[in-house]
Amino acid sequence: MAFIGKPLAQPLDIGSQKTVSSPNYFADHGYRERSSTKIKPLICGEAAFSAVSLALKRAQRSINMAFWGLDPATLLERGKASSYNKQSILAEILISKARSGIKVKVIVWDHPVKFVEIGR
Structure with a gap:
């Protein structure tokens, strides 16, 4: 099963340096969707x-x-x-x-x- 978000390369204004970030940090680091997960409002x-x-x-x-x-x-x-x-x-x-x-x-x-x- 794929992770929800993927890291994005974001160029910096200074030189050619880059930084890696992800808007879905927790989803990208081991919180996979599980078939046993149940959500009830x-x-x-x-x-x-x-x-x-x-x-x-x-x-x-x-x-x-x-x-x-x-x-x-x-x-x-x-x-x-x-x-x-x-x-x-x-x-x-x-x-x-x-x-x-x-x-x-x-x-x-x-x-x-x-x-x-x-x-x-």
């Missing part, structure tokens, strides 16, 4: 959080997550009447999986502008 937060919870709970070897901002107390699944189970909290799921021997890696980065006031 998740429109509402409830469906998305529930799907994340299920995927985390089904993880067998590793969990790798990247966030711009992270609240470890995020409730991924709600019960009836807005009740919740402690095992539905993101941090609790990750801790439980790590304790069971699953490799858990979380990258969190933050933007310097957390809050923006508009219209004062």
